[in-house]
Amino acid sequence: MSISPYAAHRAALLERLSRDQIAAVIPTATVKVRNDDSDYRFRPTSDFWYLTGFGEPSACLVLLPARGEEPARAILYLRERDKEREIWDGKRLGLDRAVDTIGVDETRNIEALWEDLGNVLKNQENIMWRFGDGDAQDRQMLQLFTKLRNGARGNIQPAKTLVDPGPYLSEMRLFKGPEEIEMMRRAAALTAETHTGLMAKVTPGMNEAEAEAFLDYSYRKAGSTGAAYNHICAGGGNACILHYIENNEPLKDGDLMLVDSGAECDFYAADITRTFPVNGKFSDEQRALYQVVLKAEEASIAVVKPGVRFEDVHAATLDVIIDGLLELGLLSGTVEEIKEKSSYRAFFMHKTSHWLGLDVHDCGAYNVDGKSRSLEPGMVLTVEPGIYVDPENEEVEERWRGIGIRIEDDVLVTESGHEILTKAAPKSIEDVEAACAGSQGHARRQPIGQNA
Template structure:
């Protein structure tokens, strides 16, 4: 990521702040067990504005400060610890490599940050995300309040930073789109690899290993979320992550997995038969979901509202469920009564970006917002037909979801994950034994 991009983002944010100060801590390090930690991943808002990858860091934006508006608190260089834990940027690197106007040791934040709050009207901050840091912030504000007799005034208002910053993040710039295309391309290759590797008798985790190999090989440090690899009855569990069952002949395999590249996520789902050939019922359900997805993607264009793809998918799926004999009665009635939710219980998509379920309002003034160029969303209709006496023979335990990452363009849309096969003929040809 070009540091000029982050600088421009900071300048845009500060243009909305007036006489305020913005404070953004990165994510804390989390313990997995005893003295083992989870791999560190920076807070998305913090990383969006700084691109600083290290833990124990806080960014402060102070518009109009004579010594520099962007201040970064971070770990100082420590040769002994760096032998054990890896290299640090240090204060000099924070300035030279990451564009900070000024940098201070994180250990000195209690002494320095209260001074940055003095005589500022507002604090822009995301309260509640990190409760421990919330407490530190209130301590610093109260310290400034204690100087009132010296003519110093403390900020009188807290402003939710999410409102401004998340609207900025909703619209992806060229650098972000480039990263998301790369993440989608790596993800598509991983799904192709999984299709080619799949055999009856394998375990779900063996397929997961194929995905993770391709992610890492492509340059993804880790997946954007825990992969879902569910066969047979597990394909009907929306967020299934046990990934330990055997793949059996006659099952479909649903894979929901995406790579992350430099903080940006892909989110792609494909479903295919374990044997490499769709049977009649599997084909019927798959073709219905694919038709619903195609119709929904056509609704992704400027001027359409957020809910148009979902409404289109729901109508298509409900009509198809009736045609398959899984629903009986009026399509309009089933939609009005939400009867389709027995088989399709989730929305048709979500925003995508630095977070898999990315930030950004879905409604403005209680109205579904209009789609605009630069937005990226998923389109992911599905049907999940479990077990039961009312399920026609042959349809039990067929879970199908087809999900793509779609960029809204000026002309319409671009499917970023188009390299992942989803046509039946293409899947069967790829899996041909």
């Protein structure tokens, strides 16, 4: 019988926990209230999903390390079946079925979790817990830790430390296995297809909100769990607001539109940004700045391979952006001065990359031993340079003001270099204008699930 990737993740983590004698308590997310008695749609925490593939709320995974004769154990706490509650809130897997379905050693009722943990964790040396996901549950963990200490007598040893999942679970999640990469390819292909479709759809006078609705519609229709983060659908100067999510203004003839949006497949994220002309044709100024961003993006992608440091990817972009802004007269001085004073930050104020996975800004350390980390096969990172000319920037000629451009792809580090997961999304000026015109853009689409 083949083992699910989630069970494989659990086994791999249990091996590390056994080595260091750590018991892990990994709750899923709490249901978030939107307003009054309406909740947001539930989404499990990424750590919990990674280890279980179980999407119900009110659940917690407890992993106990192997010790002496005792084998390692996985206990899943979840909701018991309840006909009355299921009529109102939806189906529940229940304790009996979860043993086989999830493949854990044992299931217990979530309602008894905190009381139960007092016994389950009685002789554990170290307890893994991720602080910061909720004050109430953090308080419960501290109370439990105190209770274990106060209850220690004779041969019962209290836990010594609370351990952050960072060096264990987060580091595992940073390296994607074959099934995870396949999931990310599907998310990337769906997102690329959707961006391409949007380019053909946008016309002057349309509202940013309609673009957002098209993205949601396309993702959900294709079976995605939804958007991986709030879409940015920014026309004209709104593109210079880095986290613009209001998405409610009309799109104007002659403006660019910046769209930063990604679908999730089984909660694995894609993260694509494309910038295209609302009326289908770049103006001279838009074209000039777009070429700089595109050249920077391609320069950064070109350096991605095992052994290259994370910060080198940013450095490659920065050189091209500074050269381009100098050439177009938006910056003056020498490259050294510009870098020293960071004056490029008036136009490019964010970093070029972040890890990508179950979280759009995925976990995993960026620095190791005080140095920027070397890339290794299985890591996925974004490459996303931009140039943003503030609409109120009076230091530059008026014709440049309000142009905001970002181009973003998702890049898998492979043994021999890299694979661009999102390359089906049009990027060259020629391809973008063709996609805006419709026909060629549509012909270039690739089916979901196929390696892009």
